Amino acid sequence: MVVRVLMNEVAPGAAGPGDVVADAVLEELYAYPDTGARAWVRANMVATIDGAAAGNDGRTGTINTEADLVVFTLLRDLADVVLVGAGTARAEGYRRPGPRGAQRRARALAQGRAAHPALAVVSRSAHVPPLLAAPEPDRGQVWMLTCQEAGEEALERARAVLGAERVLVLGEAEVDLFAAVEALRERGMPRVLCEGGPRLLRDVAAEGVLDELCLTVVPVLAAGVEQRITAGAGVDQVLVPRLLLEGGGTLLHRWIRP
Numbered sequence: 001m002v003v004r005v006l007m008n009e010v011a012p013g014a015a016g017p018g019d020v021v022a023d024a025v026l027e028e029l030y031a032y033p034d035t036g037a038r039a040w041v042r043a044n045m046v047a048t049i050d051g052a053a054a055g056n057d058g059r060t061g062t063i064n065t066e067a068d069l070v071v072f073t074l075l076r077d078l079a080d081v082v083l084v085g086a087g088t089a090r091a092e093g094y095r096r097p098g099p100r101g102a103q104r105r106a107r108a109l110a111q112g113r114a115a116h117p118a119l120a121v122v123s124r125s126a127h128v129p130p131l132l133a134a135p136e137p138d139r140g141q142v143w144m145l146t147c148q149e150a151g152e153e154a155l156e157r158a159r160a161v162l163g164a165e166r167v168l169v170l171g172e173a174e175v176d177l178f179a180a181v182e183a184l185r186e187r188g189m190p191r192v193l194c195e196g197g198p199r200l201l202r203d204v205a206a207e208g209v210l211d212e213l214c215l216t217v218v219p220v221l222a223a224g225v226e227q228r229i230t231a232g233a234g235v236d237q238v239l240v241p242r243l244l245l246e247g248g249g250t251l252l253h254r255w256i257r258p
């Protein structure tokens, strides 16, 4: 897949407008910033030109492109933990994350990080999505980030499936996402990759914990009734464009909180 730079303000020395981007440069363009003691929350979402966040079958698989897949895979490799709403985990049939690519896995292990990114599911109900219930030792750990509203019975079920230490109760009626990100950081996962969905992304932005949005725009009009990449009560989150790439007609953006 040939990916070209259209704009680059994240690592100007690495590549300029018109340059074709090699894998190592792509990694540099998407490197997590060094934020010292705090976590960095990056979201990665895909949309059609007319703003649909899923194909007409309600899944993103029908709007993904090759360029999107390249960046999707890279961003998972670079993250310590994938944060996902339970709705997306159910709709998209999420499994535990597989291993990072060989080089990045070796580097992660040398840095004392896990071989696989973990998966943290945000859920008010604390219902563990079925495909995440079975243990898979060669894949990443699953965390349940939930709240009191789930009720003791559901919490006990989740603890029985995932292990008590992997079920975190963070808030009363909804998950306190600030506390959630802090809890992940304290457990050695400061590089957070939020893969949505629209309701979770809205809450992440509303609670002021979104540092960055990687947005893929695929060259398709979809119409239909699918949501946009955010859903729910209004928010007012300003983001600044810092990177724009193009591959096969797909646009790949990095928008960063000023």
Ligand SMILES: NC(=O)c1ccc[n+]([C@@H]2O[C@H](COP(=O)([O-])OP(=O)(O)OC[C@H]3O[C@@H](n4cnc5c(N)ncnc54)[C@H](OP(=O)(O)O)[C@@H]3O)[C@@H](O)[C@H]2O)c1
Pocket: 044, 045, 046, 047, 052, 053, 054, 058, 059, 060, 084, 085, 086, 087, 088, 089, 091, 092, 122, 123, 124, 125, 126, 127, 147, 173, 174, 175, 176, 177, 195, 196, 197, 198, 199, 200, 201, 203, 227, 229, 231
């Ligand atoms: N375009 C993209 O990049 C993209 C990315 C992801 C998903 N999607 C699409 O989005 C659709 C799914 O949308 P969705 O709105 O259902 O997804 P979602 O945001 O992943 O899921 C909503 C669910 O997540 C939990 N949740 C979210 N925020 C919460 C909070 N602050 N506190 C407690 N629980 C919280 C709740 O789970 P419980 O119901 O368990 O309580 C809620 O019902 C699918 O069609 C999927 O394909 C698109």
